[in-house]
Amino acid sequence: MDEIQKIWKRHVYIAKASTAFIYGVLVSIAMNFFWEPGHIYSSGITGLAQLIATLTANLPVQLSTALLIFVLNVPLFVLAWFQIGHRFTFFTVLAVFCSSLMIKSLQPITLTHDPIICALFGAAINGFGTGLALKNGISTGGLDILGLTIRKHTGKSVGTINIIFNAFIVLAAGAVYGWPYAFYSALGIFVNARVMDMVYTRQQKMQVMIVTTKPKSVIDCIQNHIRRGITIVHGAEGAYKHDTKTILFTVISRYEQPELRQAMAESDPHAFVSIAENVHIMGHFYEPKP
Known part of the structure; x- marks a missing residue:
């Protein structure tokens, strides 16, 4: 090793x-x-x-x-x-x-x-x-x-x-x-x-919203790929089938987008993922040391 x-x-x-x-x-x-x-x-x-x-x-x-x-x-x-x-x-x-x-x-x-x-x-x-x-x-x-x-x-x-x-x-x-x-x-x-x-895309921030039925799997997989905090919203409901879903929010850099895509493919490929660009951050946002 x-x-x-x-x-x-x-x-x-x-x-x-x-x-x-x-x-x-x-x-x-x-x-x-x-x-x-x-x-x-x-x-x-x-x-x-x-x-x-x-x-x-x-x-x-x-x-x-x-x-x-x-x-x-x-x-x-x-x-x-x-x-x-x-x-x-x-x-x-x-x-x-x-x-x-x-x-x-x-x-x-x-x-x-x-x-x-x-x-x-x-x-x-x-x-x-x-x-x-x-x-x-x-x-x-x-x-x-x-x-x-x-x-x-x-x-x-x-x-x-x-x-x-x-x-x-x-x-x-x-x-x-x-x-x-x-x-x-x-x-x-x-x-x-x-x-x-x-x-150089590391400084460009993106807000990610994930609607999933497998929140634990998605959270574990994302945090194994990327060091990011995630906010969990329980009790969401799908309008079509009225099934229970969980909404996850996080912010990543554009540089980390391939890792996010890989994490979603591994944990819940059927999840709905929405990404908003040009996010302005207030408060702590972890950045890797140079």
């Missing part, structure tokens, strides 16, 4: 390391093929690194975007090491290192200078890479670390911080390249977030 666990853990580590490398390749393509030729700024720390590199371009000592991405993340690595976890920090450092290395190593190719095309395609590629990394339990550094730390201690989201930071990046793009580029960068940030949400 111990040997199986070791093999599985090794497999997980290899998968995370491979994902970190793929993320590095994708973000470097977004940066070198689209953002830089189109004068588009990314969001978060990457956008800040681009801004500093632009402002220091005429200085005797030039700072590359690739180097700045890693350097600006170093204080956040330290924060993650003490506040989140050592394994989480290791793979975050690996992902940021791969992105910096690939941005520096990959030869830039100018496909187009059209800012709208550069904003859209760069954001889509980067959003896919970031979502893929998050889906495999890897942070890409930057404001993710700050967000996880604040949520760990306060339980609150840091959406406001992200909005303010990215608004600063957008305004900087306008001041440096002209105000139309501020709108192009804002468009890119929006597309990046939407694509990332499409790929």
Whole structure:
């Protein structure tokens, strides 16, 4: 049993390391093929690194975007090491290192200078890479670390911080390249977030209502597959046959939907299951540790 666990853990580590490398390749393509030729700024720390590199371009000592991405993340690595976890920090450092290395190593190719095309395609590629990394339990550094730390201690989201930071990046793009580029960068940030949400589904909440005649079997099977609380409503009645049923309510993430489907197939394939998306949660909702 111990040997199986070791093999599985090794497999997980290899998968995370491979994902970190793929993320590095994708973000470097977004940066070198689209953002830089189109004068588009990314969001978060990457956008800040681009801004500093632009402002220091005429200085005797030039700072590359690739180097700045890693350097600006170093204080956040330290924060993650003490506040989140050592394994989480290791793979975050690996992902940021791969992105910096690939941005520096990959030869830039100018496909187009059209800012709208550069904003859209760069954001889509980067959003896919970031979502893929998050889906495999890897942070890409930057404001993710700050967000996880604040949520760990306060339980609150840091959406406001992200909005303010990215608004600063957008305004900087306008001041440096002209105000139309501020709108192009804002468009890119929006597309990046939407694509990332499409790929990374763990944070999307869904309310599940189950009408069943086998409540104990369904509850046991769901909780064996997913760590979720379930509310039980006894005494429901079917309108067609007037048979007694039980209604179960729970909230899952979209990421857990395949496990729910499997649990229902095993416990009560004839149950009626209704799923409502875009649920807003107030109170405690268990989230696996990074």
